[in-house]
Amino acid sequence: MTRSRISRIVTALVGVSALALSGATVADAAPAKDKAPSFKKFERSTYQDTDGQYLVNGDEPISSTHSLRTFYRQVFDKPGKTNRHKVRGLVVNTVAGADDRWSAGQAQNLTYCVSTAFDADHDAIVAAMAEGAGLWESASSGVNFTYVPSADSNCVTSNNSVLFPVEPVQTSQYIARAFFPSSGDFERNVLVDDSIFFSGWSPGNVLGHELGHALGFRHEHTRPEAGACFEDYSWRPLTPYDSASIMHYPQCNGSSADLTFSATDGTGVRALYGP
Numbered sequence: 001m002t003r004s005r006i007s008r009i010v011t012a013l014v015g016v017s018a019l020a021l022s023g024a025t026v027a028d029a030a031p032a033k034d035k036a037p038s039f040k041k042f043e044r045s046t047y048q049d050t051d052g053q054y055l056v057n058g059d060e061p062i063s064s065t066h067s068l069r070t071f072y073r074q075v076f077d078k079p080g081k082t083n084r085h086k087v088r089g090l091v092v093n094t095v096a097g098a099d100d101r102w103s104a105g106q107a108q109n110l111t112y113c114v115s116t117a118f119d120a121d122h123d124a125i126v127a128a129m130a131e132g133a134g135l136w137e138s139a140s141s142g143v144n145f146t147y148v149p150s151a152d153s154n155c156v157t158s159n160n161s162v163l164f165p166v167e168p169v170q171t172s173q174y175i176a177r178a179f180f181p182s183s184g185d186f187e188r189n190v191l192v193d194d195s196i197f198f199s200g201w202s203p204g205n206v207l208g209h210e211l212g213h214a215l216g217f218r219h220e221h222t223r224p225e226a227g228a229c230f231e232d233y234s235w236r237p238l239t240p241y242d243s244a245s246i247m248h249y250p251q252c253n254g255s256s257a258d259l260t261f262s263a264t265d266g267t268g269v270r271a272l273y274g275p
């Protein structure tokens, strides 16, 4: 392993943990409005990805300034008096109070391609996607991801023969990023940096985490029980808090260092998409 490769690993790991730590800073500031930065300052400090989207919470893209402003309000506005977050319970993203999920029919047909631009890494990404998808599929018969290899040579968001493309990206900001069911067509992709092959986590687990977002699940560490890396309150609990969840960053007081799929993750996906 070359020196530059080691430095790359460090960059990749620090990149993820630095983003998570900035989430913790946001959390600490959230209850006191006078500590909140101005929106302009917040916008300037938010990383803008190669496709122009803002990146928040480590690996979640936001497509427009308007949506970033909504996100800003969610983070810095105090939650309402009714503390629904005391309910214990994997968490699903909510948009305007409603679960951010696929219909039962669409959840059975989550089609994707894997770009041939991965070149020599293509087959390894195909395998890791199958592994990551299999984690959720084996837990819930309501979820079915389908690989469409015929779309690989034109594997981009504008290709409507798949629900989402899996594409390579060159970045030091994250290992992979994904989307939510509510994401618009052009922002609905999974981007993967080649640091996925030396991140310390199995590529299948990393993509399992990303596909968790694609199913609607938020970071488990946004729950107050984590005590770190709070993001916002736009979610609904599906299971008791689970520090070992695949959706819980290990560096945010998580208890599973290898990002494995937990039994509770299975309970959560069944709660949303059925047994």
Ligand SMILES: [Zn+2]
Pocket: 058, 059, 060, 209, 210, 213, 219
């Ligand atoms: Zn994530």
